[in-house]
């Protein structure tokens with residue numbers, strides 16, 4: 001499923017800058033801080049899962065990295081440069097919203113938009129390379145059969161696979177994924193998770209992956225950032241996803257068990273609806 005781009009590379013030199021760097025980052029809307037004093041480095045190729053209950057500030061973190069939301073204090077860098085809107089170093093899979101049935105843009109045109117801002121040059125050769133890259137990524141998400149249909153006529157899961165393709169097509173240095181598995185069936189959840197992890201390993205994209213359910217991506221996760229009610233913990237899955245750490249974070253008794261390679265979290269009401277147990281995932 002791994003593909004390589006012929007676009008001018010935007011992935012970073014792994015020996016130098018982290019893909020993402022936050023220092024002393026604080027974000028508050030009004031009085032209530034969503035998180036404060038956050039130091040986070042995402043190295044090229046690293047896969048970071050961002051967890052937390054509703055309203056804990058996961059999407060807001062992505063908005064900060066996208067340059068759409070200002071920090072109250074601290075700094076945020078993408079590849080050593082201050083985060084800014086419209087950076088072509090970032091691939092973004094937004095939280096899913098169903099598109100209106102009247103949207104007539106074709107899937108492959110949506111994916112092609114992910115290459116805008118890259119330096120492809122002019123002429124027939126560049127056009128052919130661009131088309132080839134779009135075709136590769138469409139095939140990787142198994143969207144080729146419906147890529148010429150209007151987006152508004154596609155199912156939620158089909159639209160979502162095209163959003164994934166759009167985010168991946170430019171080989172971004174940073175891949176921001178906001179619950180990208182929602183509305184995908186189990187088979188496509190696995191394929192899309194694997195595709196994102198492969199992208200991280202092969203092109204050095206640093207991945208921030210917001211999810212309510214860590215199990216489908218657990219084998220791929222290098223670090224977990226867990227946000228709860230203004231507090232956070234950052235570490236390896238074993239360091240964060242254990243009873244002592246989550247009890248401290250939620251300030252109530254939380255039990256974490258490993259069952260057949262999966263994590264089951266029980267205790268605080270807000271984390272029960274957060275870690276859904278699926279029978280099928282290995």
Ligand SMILES: Nc1ncnc2c1ncn2[C@@H]1O[C@H](COP(=O)(O)OP(=O)(O)OP(=O)(O)O)[C@@H](O)[C@H]1O
Pocket residue numbers: 029034052053054055056057058059060061
């Ligand atoms: N621009 C804004 N102005 C004021 N409050 C905001 C703004 N954006 C988000 N919020 C609030 O900040 C909190 C965090 O929102 P955010 O969307 O980051 O949470 P989340 O962790 O992604 O939640 P979910 O799991 O429900 O998607 C919420 O209470 C939300 O209402």
